Amino acid sequence: MNEKLLQFIWQFQYFNRDALQVENGEALSIIKIGLFNKNxxxxxxxxxxxIGEVQLVGNIEIHTLSSDWLKHKHTADKQYGNIILHVVWQNDVAIQDMHGNTIPVLVLENRVPKLLLSKYTALMDNGAIPCHGPAFPDLDELSWVAWKERLLAERLERKAEHVLELLKESNNHWEEVFWWMLAANFGVKVNTALFEAVAKTIPVNVLAKHKQQIHQLEALLLGQANLLEGEMEEDYPRMLQKEYAFLLKKYKLRTTTIQPNFLRMRPANFPTVRLAQLAMLVQESSHLFSKIKEMDKYADVLALFTVTANDYWHYHYRFNQITEYKPKALGTSTINNIVINTIVPVLFAYGMYVKEESYKEKAINWLTQVKAEENNLTKSWQGYGTKNKTAFDSQSLIELTNNYCHQKRCLDCAIGNKILRAR
Structure with a gap:
């Protein structure tokens, strides 16, 4: 038995309430169970x-053992000065409150159904997704939608916290924050830290001054990513080196120490290609976040990010290595990833910041128009018939798995609740 399960049992009154008595033998009647306090x-x-003929109004404390009251030092805490009932699994010691009064105790050890305890034990002993098995509950469609909405809100609110931390770092400059997060997204995991560091060394106002010259934008990005070092065999990278040397000195840019990673990557995701695409995106747009937050149609977002790196990269993935002709355009899957992991979190955070629900609603709506992410995690849920058609679904399932299933938070989960409360 643990305190979390006891809280669940009390919250849903999942115990035998016949002839209730406190430990001194007086009759107990529960009028209001109280409001669950997670703080x-x-x-x-x-x-x-x-209790008996006396009605009491106040707070209730839950412990596995009554002696936990002493262990948690509640006696001297004023927040626990109005405890009207101490609900415990076992009563191993009599407890007094800060006023010297003995606190009434209700013991639940012999009142909880063994079926509930066995179900809970089975969940805790199961694998990474505890409810996966023959008894997997089939939530109805309405329940699934409501649960996914809550999961998605939790996920976006947590991501928004990171965005708002960056906002403070940027002195409340939303375009700067969006630029940092967009660049980090282009880094494709292994180069995320490098790309974010590069973005933070090149302010958006500097980028704006060179929007008309793609080679200058590439020089800035590739140079700051330590990709223009060494001897170059071709004219174009040599020109980029010269441009970078001039711009580095002109703007007194702070350089980065992180080195680019090419290992075990698809050529299309090489940092050279990704930065060239990012440079083209910067050239073909201005005030990106301002444009995005005013857009209504998701198709307009897709059009905004449909860019192709300049001609040099049609024949290259890396400098000095000529390849067959292939335009380096941003693919739909890449744009979807940008929407899911950059555009939506920043837009949602902006809605929170300005207290305007329409931005948050638009962010969630766009997720319903993006194809679902497919990975081992989402496939495992699909194996049990759970719908995974859009990013709304996949983001919810990722949140469910990582922050409920893997944390064994079955008591807080709609599915876990259904399993435990089923008769």
Missing amino acids: QGPDFTNASIK
Whole structure:
């Protein structure tokens, strides 16, 4: 038994309530179980009970052992000065409150159904996704939608916290924040830290001054990513080196120490190609985030990011290595990834910041228009008949798996609740 499960049992009154008595033998009636408090302080607030003929209003504390009250040092804590009932699994010691009064105790050890305990044990002993098995519950469509909406909101709110931290770092410059996150996204995991560092060394106002010259934008990005070092055999990279040397000195840019990574990557994701595409995106657009937040149609977002790196890269993935002709255009899957991991989180955070629900609603709506992510995690849910058609679905399932299933938070999960509460 643990405290979290006891809280669940009390919250849903999943115990035998016949002839309830506190430990001194007086009859107990539960009028209001109280409001579950997930913050500091008593577990349930504003509760109401009746002991004998006396009705009490106050707070309820839950512990596995009554002695946990002493272990947690509640006696001297004023937040626990109005405890009307101590609900425990086992009563191993009598407890007094800060006023010297003995706290009434309800023991649940012999009142909880063994079926619930066995189900909970099975969940805790199961694998990475505890409810996966023959007894997997089939939530109805409405319940799934409601649960996914909550999961997605939690995920976006957590991502928004990171965005708002960057906002402070940028002195409340939303275009700068969007530029940092966009560049990091272009880094494709292994080069994320490098690309973000590069973006933070080149302010958006510097980029704006060179929008009409793609080679200058490439020089800035590739140079700051340490990709213009060494001897070059071709004219174009030599020209980029000269441009970078001039711009580095002109703007007194702070250089980065992170080295680019090419190992075990598809050529299309090489940092050279990704930065060339990013440079073209910068050239073909201005005030990117301002444009995006005013867009209504997702198709317009796709059009904005449909760019192709300049001609040199049609025949290259790396400098000095000529390849067969292949335009280096941003693919749909890449744009979808940008929408999911950059555009939507920043737009949602902006809505939170300005307290305007329409931006948050638009961010979520765009996720319903993006193809779902497919990986081992989402495939495992699909194996149990769970719908995964859009990014709304996949982002919800990722949140569910990583922050509920892997953390064994079955008591907080709609699916876990259904399993445990099924008779």
